[in-house]
Every structure is written in C-alpha cells, then in structure tokens.
Amino acid sequence: MKLDRPLPAGSRPHQTLPIDPRAAALAVLTAGLALTAMWAVTIGPTRIPASDIIAAVTRFDASHDHLVIATVRVPRVLAGIIAGAALAVAGAIMQAVTNNPLASPGLLGVNAGASFGVVMALTLWPPLPTSTYVWAAFAGAAVAATIVYSLGSMGVTGATPVKLALAGAIVSAFVASLTSAVLIFDKTTLDAIRFWSVGSLAGRSMTTIASVSPYILAGLAAAMLTRRQITTLSLGADVARTVGQNLVLWRAVAAVTVVLLAGSAVAVAGPIGFVGLVVPHAVRLLTGLDYRWILPFCAVGGALLVTGSDALARSLLPERELPVGITMALIGAPFFVYLARYRIGRSR
Amino acid sequence: MSRPDTRTDPALEARAVSTGYPGAPVIEGLDLAIARGTFTALIGPNGCGKSTLLRAIARLLPLADGAVLLDGRAIASQSTKEVARQVGILPQAPEAPEGLAVIDLVRQGRYPHRALFGRWSPADGAACEEALALTGLETLRDRSLDSLSGGQKQRAWIAMTLAQKSATLLLDEPTTYLDLAHQLDVLDLLKSLVRERGATVVAVLHDLNQAARYADRIVMMKAGEIVAEGPPGTTVTPEAIGAVFGVDAKVVANPVDGTPLMIAVGRLP
Numbered sequence: 001m002k003l004d005r006p007l008p009a010g011s012r013p014h015q016t017l018p019i020d021p022r023a024a025a026l027a028v029l030t031a032g033l034a035l036t037a038m039w040a041v042t043i044g045p046t047r048i049p050a051s052d053i054i055a056a057v058t059r060f061d062a063s064h065d066h067l068v069i070a071t072v073r074v075p076r077v078l079a080g081i082i083a084g085a086a087l088a089v090a091g092a093i094m095q096a097v098t099n100n101p102l103a104s105p106g107l108l109g110v111n112a113g114a115s116f117g118v119v120m121a122l123t124l125w126p127p128l129p130t131s132t133y134v135w136a137a138f139a140g141a142a143v144a145a146t147i148v149y150s151l152g153s154m155g156v157t158g159a160t161p162v163k164l165a166l167a168g169a170i171v172s173a174f175v176a177s178l179t180s181a182v183l184i185f186d187k188t189t190l191d192a193i194r195f196w197s198v199g200s201l202a203g204r205s206m207t208t209i210a211s212v213s214p215y216i217l218a219g220l221a222a223a224m225l226t227r228r229q230i231t232t233l234s235l236g237a238d239v240a241r242t243v244g245q246n247l248v249l250w251r252a253v254a255a256v257t258v259v260l261l262a263g264s265a266v267a268v269a270g271p272i273g274f275v276g277l278v279v280p281h282a283v284r285l286l287t288g289l290d291y292r293w294i295l296p297f298c299a300v301g302g303a304l305l306v307t308g309s310d311a312l313a314r315s316l317l318p319e320r321e322l323p324v325g326i327t328m329a330l331i332g333a334p335f336f337v338y339l340a341r342y343r344i345g346r347s348r
Numbered sequence: 349m350s351r352p353d354t355r356t357d358p359a360l361e362a363r364a365v366s367t368g369y370p371g372a373p374v375i376e377g378l379d380l381a382i383a384r385g386t387f388t389a390l391i392g393p394n395g396c397g398k399s400t401l402l403r404a405i406a407r408l409l410p411l412a413d414g415a416v417l418l419d420g421r422a423i424a425s426q427s428t429k430e431v432a433r434q435v436g437i438l439p440q441a442p443e444a445p446e447g448l449a450v451i452d453l454v455r456q457g458r459y460p461h462r463a464l465f466g467r468w469s470p471a472d473g474a475a476c477e478e479a480l481a482l483t484g485l486e487t488l489r490d491r492s493l494d495s496l497s498g499g500q501k502q503r504a505w506i507a508m509t510l511a512q513k514s515a516t517l518l519l520d521e522p523t524t525y526l527d528l529a530h531q532l533d534v535l536d537l538l539k540s541l542v543r544e545r546g547a548t549v550v551a552v553l554h555d556l557n558q559a560a561r562y563a564d565r566i567v568m569m570k571a572g573e574i575v576a577e578g579p580p581g582t583t584v585t586p587e588a589i590g591a592v593f594g595v596d597a598k599v600v601a602n603p604v605d606g607t608p609l610m611i612a613v614g615r616l617p
Contacts, residue, residue: 099445225465228462232456232459234445235444235445235448235453235456236443236444236445238439238442238443238444239442239444239453239456239508241408241437241439242432242436242437242438242439242442242508242509242512243432243456243457243459243460243508243512244427244428244429244430244431244432244433244459244460245428245429245459246427246428246429288447288449289445289447289448289452290452
C-alpha cells in the first residue's frame with residue numbers, strides 16, 4: 001500500500017468482449033419469450049397453427065379462427081406479458097430498496113391492497129371500466145405499502161427483513177379478509193371477478209389491456225431510467241450515505257414506481273403471487289447484483305414465466321380453466337421454501 | 349509555497365454543535381476546527397461522544413443546534429451530492445450485500461460525480477483504478493467482499509471513498525476489527541494520503557499510542573466535551589489521560605520517533 005506505486009504496465013482497466021454476455025443472454029431470453037407467446041396463442045379448445053397467427057395479423061379476414069386469435073388468445077398472452085413483467089420488476093425494486101430478499105408485491109401486501117381497492121370500486125360503483133378502477137388499485141397498493149413499511153420499521157432496529165415480512169403477512173391477511181367480507185355480501189361482483197381474485201389471465205379484453213398498458217410502460221420506463229439509483233440503494237444505507245445519495249428522494253421514486261407497476265398488474269390480472277419473489281432471485285443467479293441488468297432481465301423473465309406457466313397449464317389441462325395465480329403458487333411455494341431454507345439463512 | 353494558515357482556514361469546523369439521539373443529548377455547544385491537510389484522531393472512552401461527533405460532522409446525524417462548516421460554508425445548506433464530492437465518510441463496520449465485487453463497490457464512489465443520466469466516463473474509470481492501486485487491491489478487484497479478510501474488506505471501503513476524490517475523509521473506528529498488521533496498513537495509508545495528497549483525515553481511534561504515532565492532532569473527549577486538543581506532544585499527558593480515561597499512566601518518549609508513548613499503570617482510585 002504505497003502511494004507512489006504506478007499502475008502495473010499492461011493492466012487494462014476493462015477487457016471487454018465484443019458483446020457483453022449478459023446482453024446476449026437477454027437477447028436469447030427475449031427470443032424465448034417471443035416463441036413462448038407464439039406457442040401460447042396456438043393453445044386452446046381449437047388448435048390454431050402458427051401460420052394462421054401470422055396471417056391473422058397480416059391479412060385479418062374475420063374468420064372464426066382469426067376472431068378467436070384477436071379477441072381471446074392474443075389479449076390473454078398480452079395480459080400475461082405485461083402483468084408478469086410489471087410484477088417481477090416491482091419485486092426486484094422492492095428487494096433492492098428494502099435490502100430484503102423476502103420483499104415482493106405479494107408478500108408485502110401491495111397486491112392485497114390493490115385487489116381490495118379494485119373490489120371496493122367494483123362493489124360501490126359497478127360497472128366500472130378498467131381505466132377507472134386501475135386508480136383504485138393504485139390507491140389500495142399505496143395505502144397497503146405505506147402501512148406495511150411503517151409497521152415493519154417500528155422499533156430501534158428499523159425495517160429488518162423479518163419484521164417487514166411479518167408486517168406484510170399481517171396486512172395481507174387482514175386486507176384479504178376485508179376483501180372476502182365485501183365479496184360475501186355481493187354475489188354479482190363475486191361472480192364477475194371469481195377468477196380474477198386469485199390471479200387470472202382469462203377473459204381479458206383488448207380494451208382492458210390498452211387502458212392499463214400506458215401505466216405499465218410508464219412504470220417500466222421509470223424503473224429502467226432509475227436503475228443506477230436502484231443499484232446504489234440496493235447496496236444499503238451505508239454506501240448510499242457515504243456516496244451522497246438522497247435516500248428519501250430515491251426511495252420515494254422507487255415506491256411510486258412499485259405502486260404503478262403492481263397496481264396496474266393487479267388491475268389487469270388480479271393478485272398473482274410469487275412472480276415478484278421468484279423471478280428477481282432467479283435473475284440474480286445469472287446477472288449478479290447489478291440492477292442495471294437485473295431490471296431488464298426481470299421484465300423479460302417475469303413475462304416469460306407468467307405466459308409460459310399459463311400456456312403450460314392450458315395445454316396440460318385443456319378442459320379446465322386453471323387460473324395462473326394457482327399455477328404460480330404451485331411453482332412459487334417450493335421455491336419460497338428453498339429460499340427461506342438456504343439463501344436467507346446465510347445472509348442474516 | 350507556504351502552507352495556508354490552518355487556524356484561520358479550517359477544512360471543517362463545528363460551531364456550537366449540539367446533537368445526540370431523541371431524548372438523549374450527547375454533545376452540547378461543542379466547538380472544533382479541523383485544520384486542512386492534517387490527520388486528526390478523536391480519542392476517548394466508550395460513550396464519550398466521539399463517534400456521535402464524527403457522525404454529526406458527516407451529516408449522518410441531525411444537529412439539534414449549531415452548524416458544521418465545510419470550507420466556510422454550512423454543510424446543511426448543501427446537497428448530499430455536493431457534500432459527498434468534498435467529504436468521504438466511512439461508517440463503523442459498514443455493510444454491503446454478500447457477493448458484491450470489490451470493483452463494483454469502488455465504482456459506487458463515483459456516484460457524486462455523475463449527472464442523473466450521465467455515462468461512465470474515462471475520468472470515472474481512472475479514479476477507480478487509482479483508488480484500487482492506492483489500497484493495493486488491483487489483484488482482488490473481482491473478488492467478492494465476503495471472500496476477503498477484515499483488513500482487505502476495510503481497504504475496499506476506503507478505496508470507495510478514495511474513488512470519490514474528496515479532499516476530506518471521516519472514518520469511524522477504521523481499525524477496530526482488524527488485526528495488528530492490518531491496523532498498521534490502514535493507518536499507513538491514511539497518513540500517506542495526508543502527507544502526499546494534502547488530504548484532511550479525521551478518524552475515531554481506540555489505541556492511544558497508535559493515535560500519538562500517526563496523528564498530527566489529537567482531540568480527547570469525555571462526556572461530550574473536549575478535554576484536550578492539539579499535537580500529541582501536548583495532549584498525550586498523564587494528566588489528560590487521567591482526566592479522560594480515569595487511568596494512572598506514565599508517558600515516555602517513543603524510542604522509534606520520539607512521539608509520546610503511554611503505559612497504563614492501573615486504574616485511578
């Protein structure tokens with residue numbers, strides 16, 4: 001450790017490959033998403049060959065197959081893509097900001113809050129268009145997130161992973177009971193949203209997709225533009241304070257982004273759990289801790305996981321409508337156990 | 349070239365600072381000037397307020413009263429980024445996520461120099477390389493922090509604050525969890541930064557003899573007040589040690605360089 005030591009000759013700071021392997025992996029994952037989406041459109045009571053799908057886009061002829069593609073299959077796949085991308089990115093941001101591997105919109109009550117907002121809005125003022133009740137979802141998500149964070153930060157130790165997870169579990173359970181209580185007395189609303197309330201892509205209309213997409217795109221854009229800030233936030237308060245990051249400002253920006261993403265995902269597809277937890281963890285195994293890469297990988301990975309598992313369930317159980325929320329729980333619950341058992345234990 | 353008069357041109361100044369924790373004031377009405385281009389050691393028993401003072405100067409702790417001036421300008425009136433370009437802060441036993449590579453930690457030191465959507469510049473890269481070279485971490489750049497020894501880890505954190513290129517460094521117990529050789533590594537590095545770069549360093553240290561050997565000035569604190577302040581030769585005295593630590597001590601000239609060497613004889617009755 002001497003000051004006058006020169007840089008060793010020939011030690012070039014950055015020996016970069018022509019293409020960053022992470023960029024290549026992201027391209028492969030995106031191609032995988034495109035293929036999966038294509039496959040997902042072919043699945044259903046009538047098998048439609050992939051060639052017809054392209055024809056439906058290029059030379060739409062209002063035949064039965066083309067109508068099914070345009071009004072049923074494509075909206076379903078698009079709903080999966082936007083909800084999956086939004087939930088996974090929201091989960092990654094939450095894990096970064098709270099320095100908490102257990103954070104996700106599902107576990108920290110944000111999804112439950114958004115669902116409650118939607119159910120209340122639909123009960124009080126039916127029938128509402130999606131473009132209106134998405135605001136109820138934002139409001140519910142924001143209130144739930146605030147309550148969970150305040151409860152979880154109580155006491156001298158601040159917002160520890162376990163306290164936040166407990167606060168999330170309590171608020172989720174409480175809000176879910178409120179939602180059930182509202183639905184018990186309102187059979188019409190319950191029938192209308194029976195599938196949605198556990199997380200489902202069935203019966204989404206193109207209008208629904210179109211009215212929620214702007215918010216999801218805005219949320220994803222905000223996430224990508226602030227990913228360097230999110231990386232610094234994810235390294236913890238010690239780093240952030242040392243290098244002069246405005247913690248209050250950037251935590252607030254991140255919170256607004258999460259509410260936008262999780263709220264609109266719930267508005268379009270209901271409270272799908274586990275996506276926001278599983279995808280960021282899987283992605284980090286691949287990319288390391290740099291959120292400049294984690295966030296784009298999460299967007300594509302989340303979309304792929306939700307569309308893929310919905311398509312898989314439809315292809316394995318063609319006579320049954322299995323909501324994607326259930327499929328995700330079947331995949332996510334074992335992963336959660338693995339996480340709690342092996343990964344969280346080490347970091348505490 | 350004559351050095352500026354450090355008494356009239358302090359790098360950092362605390363004026364009538366009162367601070368502490370809710371319901372428990374630790375420091376009340378404290379004045380302290382840190383001379384530019386010096387190594388200052390804050391010394392005192394546990395709970396004397398030395399870390400609290402450092403945290404207050406580093407704006408990690410809000411002031412109840414008074415002001416901290418950086419180059420004559422109130423720190424409270426500047427943005428966190430502006431302050432970070434001038435002052436690097438190393439908290440006590442800092443933590444970062446497992447698996448973070450040394451170079452990725454060091455790169456964070458460039459945060460205050462980058463515009464909101466600014467790209468990584470050659471100057472950013474050069475600052476990081478220099479910080480790695482100064483701390484001797486070039487060969488460990490891609491290792492994850494959790495695979496390093498305590499001393500290497502501490503050097504990685506110091507490298508991050510060096511990449512910040514701030515003229516002033518505030519360190520809270522930078523040697524506390526290190527073994528002796530690594531303690532000397534860190535102290536040698538800090539001293540050379542002051543000697544060769546004209547940096548201003550303020551560090552909370554536990555070992556009085558190390559402080560006397562390495563620091564230009566010593567600030568001894570007890571119960572939130574400064575008991576003695578000045579060069580080691582005038583501050584490390586049996587009287588001051590007795591008053592601050594309640595310890596009966598003999599002070600002799602260090603055979604290596606003549607700085608004061610303290611031998612603790614026993615507790616004062």
